Amino acid sequence: MSPYYVRRAFPFNWLVFFPLLAVVSLGSTAVAIGIIYWLLLTPASRAEESPSADLRIGTLVSIIVGVITYLYQNMRATLEMQNITLQQAVRTGEARLEEQEKELQTAREIQARLVPTQIPQLDKLQITASWQPARVVGGDYFDVIKFGEQRMAICIADVVGKGIAAALLMANVQAAVKAFATETASPSEVCERLNRVLCSNLAPEKFVTFFYCVIDTERAALSYCNAGHCYPLLARSTGEIEACREGGTVLGVWPDSKYEGATVRLDPGDKILLFTDGITEATNASGEEYGEDRLSKRLAESSGSKIATLHSTLIEEVFEFCGRDFADDATLVLVSFAPSRDAVSAIVPERLPDGTIPVGRPS
Numbered sequence: 001m002s003p004y005y006v007r008r009a010f011p012f013n014w015l016v017f018f019p020l021l022a023v024v025s026l027g028s029t030a031v032a033i034g035i036i037y038w039l040l041l042t043p044a045s046r047a048e049e050s051p052s053a054d055l056r057i058g059t060l061v062s063i064i065v066g067v068i069t070y071l072y073q074n075m076r077a078t079l080e081m082q083n084i085t086l087q088q089a090v091r092t093g094e095a096r097l098e099e100q101e102k103e104l105q106t107a108r109e110i111q112a113r114l115v116p117t118q119i120p121q122l123d124k125l126q127i128t129a130s131w132q133p134a135r136v137v138g139g140d141y142f143d144v145i146k147f148g149e150q151r152m153a154i155c156i157a158d159v160v161g162k163g164i165a166a167a168l169l170m171a172n173v174q175a176a177v178k179a180f181a182t183e184t185a186s187p188s189e190v191c192e193r194l195n196r197v198l199c200s201n202l203a204p205e206k207f208v209t210f211f212y213c214v215i216d217t218e219r220a221a222l223s224y225c226n227a228g229h230c231y232p233l234l235a236r237s238t239g240e241i242e243a244c245r246e247g248g249t250v251l252g253v254w255p256d257s258k259y260e261g262a263t264v265r266l267d268p269g270d271k272i273l274l275f276t277d278g279i280t281e282a283t284n285a286s287g288e289e290y291g292e293d294r295l296s297k298r299l300a301e302s303s304g305s306k307i308a309t310l311h312s313t314l315i316e317e318v319f320e321f322c323g324r325d326f327a328d329d330a331t332l333v334l335v336s337f338a339p340s341r342d343a344v345s346a347i348v349p350e351r352l353p354d355g356t357i358p359v360g361r362p363s
Contacts, residue, residue: 021066029058120146124217127154128311129333132278138329139166140276141174147183155181155212156333158229158276172201173208187212187225188261191248195227198252208251211244211274215266215337222272225261227251230277233296235303237269241296266337271310273299278330282322290321307336
């Protein structure tokens with residue numbers, strides 16, 4: 001008789017089920033008692049026994065068993081339905097996760113193409129770089145732009161935040177830099193133009209730190225402008241360390257911000273280290289940051305090293321310090337000024353300490 005009630009919604013299923021159960025229980029109990037009395041009892045015993053009590057008890061037991069059975073069947077059906085729904089949800093979630101992973105991998109490949117995979121070199125200038133997003137994609141950006149055989153522009157930027165949102169902003173910064181970084185534009189002009197564009201494009205509470213410099217090997221000069229970025233370090237061949245501080249505030253906040261540039265002399269053997277805060281804010285197991293002081297000390301101690309060796313040493317030390325677990329995007333660009341290509345090796349380390357190939361390699 002289940003077709004009469006199983007497809008009905010609660011409480012109508014019970015309003016139909018319970019009367020049917022009572023009728024069936026009463027009838028089946030009466031039949032069972034009649035058969036038992038007829039087969040097991042003698043005529044004399046039948047006269048002495050009263051079936052009414054047995055009928056009440058048997059009907060009650062039958063109703064209780066029927067209710068428990070129906071509850072069990074309802075619970076089982078509900079659990080089976082929930083299990084099917086859960087399995088479908090898991091399969092759907094796995095498919096979506098797989099699709100998202102493919103999209104993220106595609107995004108990483110696209111972003112990797114936005115940073116230079118081949119770094120141009122000059123006769124008196126050698127450059128190495130490494131780029132490590134904290135997630136699949138990140139908000140760090142650097143670029144090397146060659147202006148002839150004697151001038152080179154180098155920039156580095158850090159978009160606030162991590163992940164997809166930061167990567168999208170980074171692509172915006174990269175496109176704007178490509179448009180404004182011309183041979184005739186000074187570093188301060190590039191920062192001002194870039195700031196006006198970003199102020200109209202960035203969402204509230206978003207900003208970009210940025211450093212842009214032009215190195216003229218013929219004049220042995222470094223012209224730069226720092227827009228709120230970590231101070232790049234100029235390591236003199238004598239072992240002294242100077243910070244590139246001149247510039248202005250971060251990009252993308254105040255459209256009328258002014259930026260002041262500066263020019264410094266370069267001597268043979270001088271090195272310039274550009275980095276993002278993912279390097280200096282890398283933390284160890286005790287929560288201690290690597291810090292700019294430790295970075296400056298290591299740079300000063302190794303100022304006489306070849307560029308490939310120094311780059312590998314700095315990256316290895318930061319990797320070991322943070323247990324190879326960067327909490328933020330980390331980018332490091334190392335530049336060496338020398339009188340000739342023979343003075344400083346222009347070879348980037350074949351592999352970083354984590355076994356990955358550096359993003360930027362000499363062209």
